[in-house]
Amino acid sequence: MSKRIILVAAVARNGVIGNGSDIPWKIPGEQAEFKALTMGHVLVMGRTTYESIGRPLPGRTTIVLTRDRSWSADGVLVAHSFLDALGKAASYDGEVIVVGGAQVYAEALPLAAEQIISEVPLEPEGDVFYPDFDRNAWLETDREHFDGYERVWLERAANRL
Template identity: 70%
Template sequence: MKRVLLVAAVARNGVIGHGPDIPWRVPGEQAEFKKLTVGHVLVMGRTTYESIGRPLPDRTTIVLTRDPGFDPGHPEVRVARSFEAALGKAALVPEGEVIVAGGAQVYAAAMGLASELVISEIPLEPEGDVFFPRIDPSLWAEADRERFEGYDRVWYERVHEPR
């Protein structure tokens, strides 16, 4: 099985979104996301995909949705009905790891299978209605921290399997 990483920008209050939007703009953070994800398989929910509006270049995109009539509008985008089905489709892609890119329900479904979390800590407390799942310190340990202008990128490694 491919390694599973969750990648998210998370505000101090746990917010990752307000409706389909990200409630901040931090220069350079999205460029770092691109560097981290190019050449890998991106798994995201339908709302996240629709907010982006297209598949991101140089990445395989798998969209999770329960809507049987969903059409991503691009023949190269794969659709899965569960996170396990998305992993099955990702296994067919010869290169790259599985990078989960949101939203909250997809992060929650993937958290138990992830080996790493890559969190851009945004030093804001914006209004929002979409939250990243709690990072349980008994399961995850900070392995590295990079400081950037306007945010820190923190790498967490799993230290224990969930019960």
């Protein structure tokens, strides 16, 4: 059985998700919500995202995507394609949660069953953007209001037929 793929991202009104390796906002409580969403699952992230975090996140299996065949880091699995990452994820408990960056989101989006997006009502400067997607292909199944953002659950409409 293949694992369910979920994209989790914080996205500004203008589509920005990052500025270089930084997130261009600080929202109290948003990271704690991220931790609750991802605990016990397999995280797939790009090397730049991993290096901006600086360590494997406790309680989660971390798979880092990189084109650099010599790259490694303690406590993480390394994959050289998204399909390679899915193969490595198959032997671990939990769903596959993609947490960035832009290239990894873009590669995972066609295979994703769900997106959980923290909509941030800002328009910060940035050079990293969440991929465009057809909103009509997704159904909003839940929305939670938090101080400084809204968390939206989207499920691929084809999954609901």
